[in-house]
Amino acid sequence: MLDFNHKTTIAERINDAIDAALVYENSTRVPRDYLGGSRVGHACERALQFEFAGASKDEGSDFSGRTLRIFGIGHALEDLAIQWLRAAGLDLYTRKGNRPDGEQFGFSIAGGRIRGHVDGIIVNAPSGMGVSVPALWECKTMNAKNWRACVKDGVTISKPIYAAQIALYQAYMDAGIPGLAKNPALFTAINKDTAELHHELVIFDPDLAQRMSDRAVRVLTATDAGELLPRIARQRDFHECRMCSWASRCWSLPA
Numbered sequence: 001m002l003d004f005n006h007k008t009t010i011a012e013r014i015n016d017a018i019d020a021a022l023v024y025e026n027s028t029r030v031p032r033d034y035l036g037g038s039r040v041g042h043a044c045e046r047a048l049q050f051e052f053a054g055a056s057k058d059e060g061s062d063f064s065g066r067t068l069r070i071f072g073i074g075h076a077l078e079d080l081a082i083q084w085l086r087a088a089g090l091d092l093y094t095r096k097g098n099r100p101d102g103e104q105f106g107f108s109i110a111g112g113r114i115r116g117h118v119d120g121i122i123v124n125a126p127s128g129m130g131v132s133v134p135a136l137w138e139c140k141t142m143n144a145k146n147w148r149a150c151v152k153d154g155v156t157i158s159k160p161i162y163a164a165q166i167a168l169y170q171a172y173m174d175a176g177i178p179g180l181a182k183n184p185a186l187f188t189a190i191n192k193d194t195a196e197l198h199h200e201l202v203i204f205d206p207d208l209a210q211r212m213s214d215r216a217v218r219v220l221t222a223t224d225a226g227e228l229l230p231r232i233a234r235q236r237d238f239h240e241c242r243m244c245s246w247a248s249r250c251w252s253l254p255a
Contacts, residue, residue, distance in 0.1 A: 018069075022068040022069065031054050034112060034113050035113060037117075040165070040212045045219055046231050049219055052223055057245040058247060081197075084197075090125050092123075092137060107173050119138050121134055121135070121137065122135040135186050136170055139189075143192055151189075155187050166185050171204070171209035184201035186199060231255060
């Protein structure tokens with residue numbers, strides 16, 4: 001039960017109740033028992049091990065209500081992007097049969113221990129738009145700073161974790177949907193601060209896909225063997241380590 005007695009404003013009381021509900025709902029979700037394709041490009045392989053193994057996070061590292069609200073807004077904006085692209089004439093499928101209850105497009109390998117689910121597949125596009133089909137579609141929401149970097153440098157340089165995700169999806173889904181590796185993927189970035197949109201074509205990078213596939217297998221193999229993969233850094237104050245949910249656990253273990 002929330003104690004509202006010490007709260008002075010209605011905003012505080014309502015927001016606390018919302019955040020408590022979101023945190024509770026998130027705590028009841030069944031944890032993933034696989035390594036997600038969207039995560040394989042994470043900078044630190046040891047962090048991927050902890051994530052895949054379901055290791056307990058450091059105290060205070062669980063998602064806050066505010067963070068969960070940010071995630072929710074991102075999902076809602078992605079749903080809007082689907083509507084906008086369809087209105088622009090793109091025939092975009094987000095689920096098989098394009099039914100709300102249809103199965104999500106994705107792949108599963110290594111006995112289901114490595115999986116990925118894509119945002120959508122474009123099966124038709126207006127002539128002259130420059131989109132070859134079928135094409136993978138991936139959408140991300142970003143704050144203004146990250147969005148501007150993505151526009152300036154492209155997703156491959158500014159957000160390598162997204163580029164790795166796209167490459168893996170193109171590689172593993174091409175057998176089921178021929179052409180996904182041949183045709184560039186369409187990547188959409190939404191500026192959460194200004195509602196500006198960025199779209200770019202991402203050519204399939206087979207070398208990146210292979211490296212990420214090898215990395216995923218390396219994470220699984222090392223975890224099964226009880227071996228720790230190297231940390232990304234030599235000092236705990238490295239920026240990736242400062243943001244890591246397993247930093248205390250990691251730095252209490254051998255290098």
